[in-house]
């Protein structure tokens with residue numbers, strides 16, 4: 001039997017629907033994602049911690065879920081909001097239907113609401129604080145109250161919360177679907193990946209390019225990381241406000257000063273910006289999707305990219321030694337920088353995609369080239 005669920009926004013707007021996940025109350029910032037596929041990767045992307053994700057594509061769950069597509073070891077999104085979950089998933093890789101997958105991971109989810117209306121609210125007013133309640137005996141007023149009490153992501157350091165507790169190696173390349181196994185490549189470069197909420201595909205794309213990857217906790221000091229004698233450092237994606245990660249900004253500053261090849265992805269991009277003295281700002285509703293056009297200013301090529309961020313580097317605040325390499329064609333915001341006096345560069349979107357097109361994968365090759373050059 002289906003149980004009821006509601007989504008209550010901080011302004012008192014309430015959407016009523018059906019529970020399609022675990023019972024309970026989840027509170028966070030609601031964001032909309034326009035990707036048509038990849039719900040499992042989205043739900044397991046640690047960058048969605050403390051966020052309730054609504055997918056604008058109306059049918060979610062069509063292909064089910066499987067053991068290989070997780071982007072981390074658990075579901076991180078605080079909750080899921082969809083229009084409709086098809087009753088029966090159909091795909092050769094399907095192992096478990098989305099509602100069961102959500103229940104097993106204790107993710108609260110609602111279906112049957114007008115996600116187009118919700119998305120218009122988010123576009124007009126910006127990302128909203130909200131509470132998602134599912135199960136019998138829902139207290140609507142308590143949910144609205146809980147939404148109002150959510151402190152917001154600004155100033156919130158979540159990277160150290162989602163990060164690994166211990167340093168560990170990573171060896172698997174990407175999944176070879178024909179062989180049904182992860183690709184292994186003989187390592188050539190030692191790379192330290194800062195785990196601020198790293199997605200597995202980032203680690204896989206490094207491993208399959210010959211990197212011997214060591215994943216380290218977010219708060220690892222620069223000296224400790226350098227003691228591993230890395231050829232390069234990768235700063236991962238991650239949730240929360242980048243400006244709150246003072247420890248990571250300090251470590252990044254040292255890597256830049258020592259001219260270690262450095263590659264920042266999403267939160268990692270923002271941290272590089274902050275480390276060289278730029279500012280980051282909270283966006284109105286951010287970029288979350290798999291079809292965002294971004295221009296590579298060096299080549300003039302337009303890349304179709306995967307995006308998931310709510311903060312951005314303020315281009316006007318960049319110092320003279322930072323070159324703007326990429327810009328969003330949706331709103332003109334900064335999407336990439338490269339330093340002119342150190343082998344450090346970064347990208348705001350997701351070069352690893354997952355889900356999304358592979359247009360930006362060349363940045364992984366650029367990182368390899370910068371380690372090779374050194």
Ligand SMILES: NC(=O)CC[C@H](N)C(=O)O
Pocket residue numbers: 047236237238239240241242265266267268308309310311312
């Ligand atoms: N995917 C990410 O790394 C997101 C970075 C940061 N938390 C933001 O929202 O902008």
